[in-house]
Amino acid sequence: MPFQLPSFAHRVFRYRSTRITSEGLQFLIFALAIGIAAINTGNNLFYLLLAMMLSLILISGIAAEYCLRRLEVRRHIPDLLFLNSPVTIVLAVKNRKSRLPSFSLALCDVGEGQAVFPQVDIHALPPGVSRLLSYQLIPTRRGRLHLSGVRLSTEFPFGLFTKRAFYPMDDVVVVCPELRPVSERLLQGLFAAGYEQAVHRRGHGSELYNLRLYQAGDDSRSIHWLTTARTSQLTIRETEAEEQRRAIIHLSTSVPASHDTMFERAVSLAASLVQHLARHGYSIQLRVGSERSSFGQGDAHGLELLRMLALCQRSDPTAESMQQDEWPDGHAEIEGGGTVVAVQAWCGAGACELPRVLIDGELIPGAAYAT
Amino acid sequence: MTSTETIRAIQENIARVIKGKPHVIEMSLVALLARGHLLLEDVPGVGKTTLAHSLARSLDCSFKRIQFTSDLLPSDIVGVSIFNRQKQAFEFIPGPIFANIVLADEINRTTPKTQSSLLEAMSEAQISFDNKTYPLNPPFMVIATQNPAEYHGTFPLPESQLDRFLMRLRIGYPAPEEEKKVLERASSLHPAEELLPLLTASEVVQLQDQVDKVFMEESLTEYLLSIVRSTRQSELLSLGVSTRGALALSRAAKALALVRGRSYCLPDDVKELAPIVLSHRIMVARQAGLHQRSFEQAERIIRDLVDTIPVPV
Amino acid sequence: MPLSQALHLTSMLLASASFIGLTLGAGLPEWLAVLTGATLIAVLLRNMGLTSVDHITTQMPVSSIGWNLIVLGGFVGFWIDLLWVSGELLPAGLHFLMILMIIKLFNLRLRRDYLHLYAISLVAMLASGSLTTELWFFPIFAVYLVAGVWTLLLFQLTKTAEASGDAWMPAPARLRQESYQGNDRISPRIFWMANGLAFGAFLFTVAIFFTIPRVNAGIYQKGFGENIRTTGFSDKVNLGAIGSIKHDPSVVMRVELLGTPRQAARPLYIRGVSFDRYDGKVWTNQLSYRRSFIEESPGTFGFRGKRGVVRSDSGDAIRQKILLEPLDTPVLFAAPFIERVTGAFPSLFFDPAGAVYLPFPSSSRIEYTVVSRSNTLASADLGTGPGHYPDWVVRHYLQLPGQSHRINALAGDLTQGRHTPYEQAAAIQTYLTQNYRYSLDAPLAAQDQPLEEFLFVRKTGYCEHYATAMVIMLRTVGIPARLVTGFLATEWNDYGSYYVVRQQDAHAWVEVYLPHSGWMSMDPTPAEDNRGSGGKVWQVFGPIMDNIRLQWNRLFVQYSAADQLAVVRELKAEGMSVRNKALDTVTALFGTFLAVMGGIVTHDVSQIRIGLLGEIVGFVLAGFAVLFWLGWGRLREGWSLWKTDDGSELAITQLYRRMRTYLSGQGFSRSAAIAPLELVEITRTGWREAHTAVAAITELYCRTRFGHRPLTQEDVRHAEDQLRRLLELRKPRV
Structure with a gap:
């Protein structure tokens, strides 16, 4: 199940998407306003402030990309789930980068048809370290539950944008019908x-069924020695067949x-x-x-x-x-x-x-x- | 011969019979030296019996094999008291368990009652019968085999009983070329019969005593404990490793160090042994009490856990 | 420090930076500046954990509705301010902004409040940028940037916490969840990362700043700063007016000589305007009607026809690049005599006396290049041949304010026996230079006859008196002359190779008309005894600071689309490889700072100054060392757990650690969960060359670390050798 992101670029970008947060929107509006002001007045210090805001956006993108780079995700899921009974699904995420930590990761499983499951957060993931995260899932439909992958997202570093990476990882588990106590x-x-x-009958087993005298052909292993000693007659111990x-x-x-x-x-x-x-x-x-x-x-x-x-x-x-x-x-x-x-x-x-x-x-x- | 050379010689000896499985041989020696018992879980025909047999042969130890069936009774293992008419007294006829190396084949085929009589013998190293105790001769080692593929009419061992085994191993199919070698040496004789004994029973006991002297650094103990602790905290497991498990891992690590010719343990020893020593002591979290086996899964969980724990530097 | 406290601290810093920027730039009313400053300090102290302050602020019985009412009150105040007090939108808006900031500072509860504070600080920063172009903006901007990066980062890190209180999670699962719990601290990792991000952001900022296209950049930037008040350049100047500014050190302009070697040059005269008429107390310029220049090509202006009143065929051309501060006069200064002016002007004017004017005084810095050519003394003027003066010269430059016998007599005496006008002028100049003392303490303006007072009674005065005296005496003996005001640039900046011209450099001198040579400059003022003695530190850092200021203006404030185009054009024309060009640019950018550093080292300073410098540098270095130690100490903390007293164990463990660090740098053993022998195995399969070294070190390490076997010195040396060999290896690129 371990999935490593392929190195070639087009695959990388296919699984990335970026969304803007409300703070980011405000930031962009401010940047736009400053940009207009800078062009209008030609004041270079306005340009400087504008350049600062643009560079923050740029840094945002780069840092977020590094944050999501080279992570390895595994999923542990029980083989059987039961309808309406909570189950713990564990995601193991490992930072495979050699130096850079990842911060503020949010992981969530993505099911068929982009159905989204509860999200789990990691505050910081130092390089080379792996963490186990779990969330509870309550299956709501009997049959096959399809999990197509894990979506990692981060608002790191400035909370202006949410960058998402999708790690495809197919898992199909069976959701059994609900089990309830029977009346x-x-x-x-x-x-x-x-x-x-149910009939009690002789047979192989361990429970005592009967004691009787030894007959030729009986297994010598089943001689009951205690009784034999007491009665001075070879006695055989018969066992009850397993029910x-x-x-x-x-x-x-x-x-x-x-x-x-x-x-x-x-x-x-x-x-x-x-x-x-x-x-x-x-x-x-x-x-x-x-x-x-x-x-x-x-x-x-x-x-x-x-x-x-x-x-x-x-x-x-x-x-x-x-x-x-x-x-x-x-x-x-x-x-x-x-x-x-x-x-x-x-x-x-x-x-x-x-x-x-x-x-x-x-x-x-x-x-x-x-x- | 020093102990290291002796151990190497034994490994080579067994390797003449069990082709291409040095790891399994090493681990079974570890189990022997750590005074532990071995549970081999694999499909039939990959050499479980041969392994036990050749181990016993190289050691000049008594060897008994018990084929577990559904009609096997505890007395078939432990032994029976028989009334001796001449002496007018009961006489204890020891069962096959009174041997140095006991191969318990297909242990899950017999009833829990019979199983528990074996397991009791394993943990106590003695047999109680009619208010008398009969100590087993050291070295005493049980190699039990179990077939995971079959479920019909089987009685899987409960976790509490599995705890008695030091480690659980798989042998696995040999590599193609090794398999070819096995076929080529078509000998009428059982291959293990050809082996010459290299150690006496008392020498084995001496080696076992040496294991206790292997040094384990304090930080390494910490490391071992943090692995054990992580199994108790893991979400994936409903039952973590007990203190007995921690002890077993520590002893196995020491034995492995000795097998590898060292008088001190390394983090590698602990790390390498953790999956096979711990995986049968845990219970993978399941829904609605459905018990599920999957050796691989348990091992993988342990391995994942170990991978999260920093090694002391 | 817990993250939330750090966030609070950096937010305060952010607010402080913008507040300081605004205060320096706009000159807030004192009460408001004090109030905001006090608020910032109070909130900072509370953050630092002074409980008494905390007590006071929490005691304030203001509910959220109360705060809203206060905001409303502030808004009403803004309208009152706008309509009656300040009367202008910008100052009133700024006052309101500061009041909003104070309110927010006291009311930082929700994350939304923090966001508001950031928005306010950004607007304040913007306002500050619009109000100033001074150098101090740059450090404040840098502080703002760093604080901003920190703040946003911490804001995001703490956000994760609040968001993860998710309803999805059942209670036990949430407990185990790995997320912000409110007690996370600033780890060394976060510390270095934040600083790294800030540094990266700074680099990007600079890069973006220079590459962002300047669309339709305004020619005259609107500034609200006060123009520097100058004297001596209007049409009418009282005698002695210059004296009032001779103590003012503010910089008026910077002059860079183009095409001349970079070394300290002799004093440079920078000409402003000239005066032809003197009435005994006041000089006036009668020839003040202005004509416009011809624009030869866009931005380049040349004199029409025969360049007005001066000859063009003699003298060396001086090319200067001048950065003129905003002054209250439209006069454009340059070395005499202006031939061509290049700069972003819509139009230029000149008067017949050779002064050049802007259409109106500029309210911001302007930069222009001038080609000047001074007249050389023609040999004909040295001979005795009679020269005659053109009519217009005679008409304008022989005026006298009324006959003074004493002056006539003095002039007559001095020129006795001299035949050529040049010799006569030289004699008068020599007389004035040698017999009079320079002093600014000369209250001559109050006198009825200031000139006589100067020449015969006090015999002390300054440039204006000397020049006036000389002009009058020359005219008395029939030589046309005029008074010129301008600056005498003497302060040479080594670091930037340019002249710094200050208000105190204002000067007046004489131009004499010689029949063959034309107008010649002569200066009768003797050298000043003791000019510009500042503090010792100032003398060392003054030129450096001034140069930085100049670079700031050049690179940031004055940077324009034309500069961008120039860079692009150069790139194309020279066909230089982009890399070289980039290198050049970088060198140009940092050259200043390198020069500064070099200057500090090589500057010829006295023993005391070196001591002072040493102290400052020492302090800075010590500060860095402490910071480094703090960060590093934290990093090392984790390792100290495993330290033992055994020397060899320590040594080999450190060697091993270095090896691991190196290997992880090369892409091996990234995880801390890799055991020693496993690592050996990894290198055996992954990097054959390194295997022997790694195996040897690991073997020794394991034996000592886990087996507690002492190592011999030889073993340790062997391990060191192996490590050295390993460090020389480079992992082959796969």
Whole structure:
């Protein structure tokens, strides 16, 4: 990500722009007035004052250019952002000049379409020194956030002009849907459904399941020596299989444009569910419209699912998509069993005020989020 | 042979097996001399096992390898008590951990319970079993490997546990010509088997004692502390380096100085080691508790931080 | 010093500079000057931390509305001033400006107030520039420029602070933010940078000043300064009038001789007007009707026809360049007799007696070049051959105020036995020179018969008396003569090779008409005993200062479009390389100062003066040294942390530091975060030649600095050698 300004001139000037400040405007007006007076009267001392003001403008330009020269900017940005939750973006700026310090720098990220982000200031940056600056950003839109570069500006040295330099530096990050606590009722529904499915059974694991007598072919490593000693019979320790619960989260994407906000809420709800279930050790599959993820567990998988939700798009309902989105009937379709949670933003003709959640085909009434 | 020559000889010895990776060899020696443990994080097949193996071979030390799987139990590492019918008493059968150099392969494949039994052994240098303690023989070094690419069915080590490792290293793919050499010497024998031991265990312990005598100037300690402090203040990190981390860096720097034939530390030692000694001790700031790995990122953050701290002149 | 305090201080300086400029230039009413001065001092003291002053000013129960009312009051005062007191716009405006400044000085709270103060000071500076062309403007302008650069810089640096209180930032993030916190101080870095910027701005100012096109520059610059009052150049002059100004040292003009070697020349007579009629007390010029010159080419005026009344074929031409101060007379001065005048005049006039006039007295300095040619004594006038005088000479220059027997007798005695007019005139001149004493203390004007009083009673007097006596005696014996007033330039300025002419150099002498030679100048006044004894310091610095003043006028005040054109034309004509030309220009600019410096060194001054000079120079040098030490001391502060008592460690550490400085100068190791061996590695890959030296020094340095191994003398010497070798290397340009 480090970007060094190319040395050739045209690139340099392409990324520079200068604006005048209000003080600068007053200064220019004064200079103009003095200039007119000097020409009118021919008084050389007026010319001297005029020359002073012009030289200040000139020095301004030169000093500002040196101030913005040879800086190196890097951006540290988390891989995942969440809608409406503040995130700290860090800019590292380094002065690569050998002697001259830079003063009064203001940095800000520039997004797509010249959208501007909060500005951070550095008072002084001595030569060879780098500084870390951070600002908080609250993403307001789900999907990809595009940062095209960093804009450095300075009013140094006299505050008459603002000189800006643009350091292009592309970064695309994914903004995930907002995560919110899931409502108690919904959780109860979920766990109730899950409980039936979770079975204690023998298997690999560390929890004790049972003790039984040794049989030929048993792994000698699982002999429980304490009991064997007590009973003088070889006893085997059986362990309980690691609990493995599975869930499928289904988000329908065919929602009319009028329900856009509703769809966003549904996406957010689905993401919250993914997050919640992943934390409780579920193996999760996500179905967004026609897309399907694999079953999986762990942070990496959770991340992938969130990314999927972050990038999903609403599509207008057509007969075909309705067909695809059709609720998968019963459990039969799902191999290996599992809870099916469907999140719907739109339920056909009937308008609903909140996204609906169906667990194994049963509608869970009431609010989706904890109030 | 002086210690410097010995160390150089060991490096050359291992370099006969591990081609084109002098830095990795040097660092593993540093870990050994600093009485630390090494975490190798890399994709399979780049020579993690070979490195551990050849290190052990050159030292005339006992070497054990534990392949970590999901069904591995703590007793498979530490050992078991078995009732001896003749003696009518329990007898402790030591597990593979009772060796000088232990290679813990794919440490993240096993359950946290099993992991913690290993890590306890690493930090205590002894094993407690049935109210008895069994000290491990010095030198004792664990070289654990971990595959960062896989996540299915893995149990990543928590940060608090990672702290037990002195440093985290990557080996990386060898350079093309080195790789070619590896292929050319198609020997039926495991390459490490050919190595001759150069040091005895007690000599290694002596070298480890020498590390403590390496001199670290006061301003250098300041420098080291300011690096550590900067990780605690950084916006990028939600968890900075602990005091144990600072200690580890200091010890590693001393060991590196010794490996490089000096009796005093230089700023270079600290600066060079900071990324690999500190990067696994920090937590990169994340949103909503999503844990994210990325070795490179952590290392880069540390490197950036170090680059902002002036070296004492 | 915290930035905000420094800003306040430099703002005060800015205001002070413009105030001093205005006071010197405009002569503010005393009460206003005192009031503003007192205000400035009070505010400065408050800035310096005198709490009692602070107490007083903060106690003043004036709200912002109150301040507005005061401003309003000042505005009303301005109208009253304009309509009844001063009656003119400019002085009234200036008074109002000063009052505004006082109000703002007491009311400096917001940044806006500071801006207002700067605007006021700029206007004051402008006014000062319009009111004066004196040399003191230049130092004040320089101070203003430096203070201005500092002020703007500090204003900007403190601005960052206030702007960054951004609503975007949540509280914790703002805390960590790297920005102005109000307690930042002037670091050596800022100090040197500000001075560097000021110096750069100054250079640019000078460059821009000389290159900015002078569009439609006015010929006569309007000035409001008082013209110098002269006497002796009007149509009517009382005998003894010149005496009143013989103590006035103010400079009237400077005369540079062109085409003559640069060395102290003999006294130069500078002719003003002549008088033909004397009535016993008052000289009058009867031939005062004026005719205009022909403009031969733009700006060059020559005499029409046979150049009026003087012969043109004899004598050496003297070319002079004259810079004339604004005088209250339209007379144009030059060495006798004017042949051609070049200058930016719309027109010129002359009278039959050879005096040249401007259309009206100039209110500003004027510069002109004159070619003059004096008459030489024709050999025919030395012979006994009879000469006869033209009619117009006889008509005008033999007038006598009434017969005086004593004078007749004296004249007769003196010319007894002399046959030619020249010999007779010489005899009278010799008599007057040798038998009378020069004295300014001669209240002859009050006498009824001042001339008799001078010749027979007091026998002391000054130039006018001598000249009058000689003219009258010459006329008595039938030789046409007239009285001439002007200046006798004796003060030669070594540094600039020109004459300085002061009021006290005003002089009167005689012109005698010889039949063959024409008008000849003769001076019967004996040399003055003790002229112009100033202070000792003044004698050393006087000429230097005067020369600087002249250069100031030349280069700044009088600089015009014509000069620009001349430079351009010269560039074209000579086809000189621009670089040479620029070099010349620079040399010309700084030549003065170099000459001054050289002058100080080589000037033949007495022991005491050298002591004084030495003291002054010593003080200045000591001041610089203290400044340097202050700045440098701050810089070194950071290093002292790592100092130890070990001598060799210190030595090698310093060598290492020098090496690092040098390498960073060559583009290596710019960051302070580069460790020693890393640097060695960088040079190994980046600069092979330097590698061995760098490696050797670093090795020794590391061993001593971090290993605490003592170095031998040889080691240190080795390191020094290596460093020397390194310093000789130059990084190859990539």
